[in-house]
Amino acid sequence: MVLMPDIDLEDARNRAEELRRSVEELVIEHEGATILLTTSIGVASYPQHGDDSEALLIAVDDALYQAKHLGRNCVQIYKPKD
Numbered sequence: 001m002v003l004m005p006d007i008d009l010e011d012a013r014n015r016a017e018e019l020r021r022s023v024e025e026l027v028i029e030h031e032g033a034t035i036l037l038t039t040s041i042g043v044a045s046y047p048q049h050g051d052d053s054e055a056l057l058i059a060v061d062d063a064l065y066q067a068k069h070l071g072r073n074c075v076q077i078y079k080p081k082d
Contacts, residue, residue, distance in 0.1 A: 038073035
């Protein structure tokens with residue numbers, strides 16, 4: 001989890017996307033093998049997606065699973081379930 005106080009939702013999404021791309025660009029060589037990584041990231045914002053730490057943690061966890069469901073290796077802003 002990364003906390004970014006005093007940042008708006010779009011800036012948080014952009015920073016998460018930068019982090020995702022940085023992970024994707026890593027090339028790890030280990031014992032003759034090349035290891036490539038990807039990451040899925042969920043983004044949620046206080047108080048828009050939760051007005052306390054528990055609600056916010058649930059929202060960001062849901063956003064992470066939404067990102068994984070969309071095919072992984074992406075950033076997803078929390079979208080409430082219908």
